[in-house]
Amino acid sequence: MKQNLILAATGKTGRRVAARLSAAGHPIRTAARSGADVPFDLDDPATWPAALDGVTAAYLVEPSLDSGAQQPPRIARLVDAAVQHGVRRLVLLSAPGAEREGHPLHATDLAVRESGVEWTVLRPNWFSQNFSEDFWLPAVRSGTLALPTGQGRVPFIDADDIADVAAAALTEDRHAGQAYELTGPRALTFAEAADLIAAATGKPLRFVDLPAEEFLQQQLSYGTPTEAAQRMTNLLVGISTGAHAALHDGVERALGRAPRRFEDFAVAAAAAGCWS
Numbered sequence: 001m002k003q004n005l006i007l008a009a010t011g012k013t014g015r016r017v018a019a020r021l022s023a024a025g026h027p028i029r030t031a032a033r034s035g036a037d038v039p040f041d042l043d044d045p046a047t048w049p050a051a052l053d054g055v056t057a058a059y060l061v062e063p064s065l066d067s068g069a070q071q072p073p074r075i076a077r078l079v080d081a082a083v084q085h086g087v088r089r090l091v092l093l094s095a096p097g098a099e100r101e102g103h104p105l106h107a108t109d110l111a112v113r114e115s116g117v118e119w120t121v122l123r124p125n126w127f128s129q130n131f132s133e134d135f136w137l138p139a140v141r142s143g144t145l146a147l148p149t150g151q152g153r154v155p156f157i158d159a160d161d162i163a164d165v166a167a168a169a170l171t172e173d174r175h176a177g178q179a180y181e182l183t184g185p186r187a188l189t190f191a192e193a194a195d196l197i198a199a200a201t202g203k204p205l206r207f208v209d210l211p212a213e214e215f216l217q218q219q220l221s222y223g224t225p226t227e228a229a230q231r232m233t234n235l236l237v238g239i240s241t242g243a244h245a246a247l248h249d250g251v252e253r254a255l256g257r258a259p260r261r262f263e264d265f266a267v268a269a270a271a272a273g274c275w276s
């Protein structure tokens with residue numbers, strides 16, 4: 001009997017992965033600190049055995065890069081526990097660059113690839129859903145998106161595509177040993193992304209290229225811890241230098257189809273009322 005464990009099951013990708021597996025008739029166990037099948041806390045190993053019992057494949061997510069300073073990282077410890085519990089397949093939501101030392105998810109990414117069981121690593125670029133479900137949602141609703149990203153481009157990836165790849169990797173054999181770099185089909189500036197959202201909502205949305213120091217001070221004034229605020233600032237400034245602009249064929253390789261377009265994401269999110 002196969003059993004799929006889905007971590008971060010109420011988050012942007014986990015809940016989509018759970019919905020896909022469930023709709024296809026695969027047994028699933030969802031896990032999060034609340035609102036899932038099992039109460040599960042990455043910071044509380046006492047909650048892990050009940051989640052891992054009888055599981056054959058697991059979708060792993062590290063929701064907080066602030067946990068990266070822990071050595072070994074908490075997901076690496078979970079990987080050991082999972083293998084001991086008989087889990088035979090691991091699918092990790094990682095990030096671009098995590099294959100390199102110094103990246104906050106490097107040790108996590110490596111632990112999955114060196115787990116000794118079947119693994120697939122997903123390294124998606126920035127999610128389109130950051131505009132509709134996460135950190136840029138309040139700005140979009142306010143009509144002004146102010147970020148230190150300049151004219152830098154990002155091929156935003158739709159979380160539905162990430163979930164399609166994750167669901168395939170959990171349930172099909174041919175993704176074992178694959179690291180998929182996942183991007184959308186076209187790299188957009190934030191001004192272009194704002195225009196596409198405005199076209200979908202019918203409401204104006206202005207992009208402002210904020211100086212990095214101003215963005216950092218703003219984050220600190222919202223109470224964001226210094227390290228997290230500095231990391232987000234650095235990531236966004238990296239966009240302005242073109243560091244996140246490359247297109248990759250991971251969706252095509254994994255699924256045999258093109259990734260979803262940002263304009264289609266925007267229309268669907270507007271129709272779902274995300275920005276109302």
Ligand SMILES: NC(=O)c1ccc[n+]([C@@H]2O[C@H](COP(=O)([O-])OP(=O)(O)OC[C@H]3O[C@@H](n4cnc5c(N)ncnc54)[C@H](OP(=O)(O)O)[C@@H]3O)[C@@H](O)[C@H]2O)c1
Nearest residue numbers: 008009010011012032033034041042062063095125126127
């Ligand atoms: N967002 C992006 O654009 C992007 C791009 C590339 C890579 N990534 C990577 O994707 C990963 C996930 O990021 P995300 O923003 O999409 O997160 P997310 O999945 O939306 O994170 C939230 C989920 O994690 C659960 N969670 C939070 N803390 C937990 C804990 N201590 N133990 C167990 N579950 C916990 C939450 O439920 P509870 O609060 O109920 O526990 C919720 O289900 C990160 O590693 C990030 O680096 C993100």
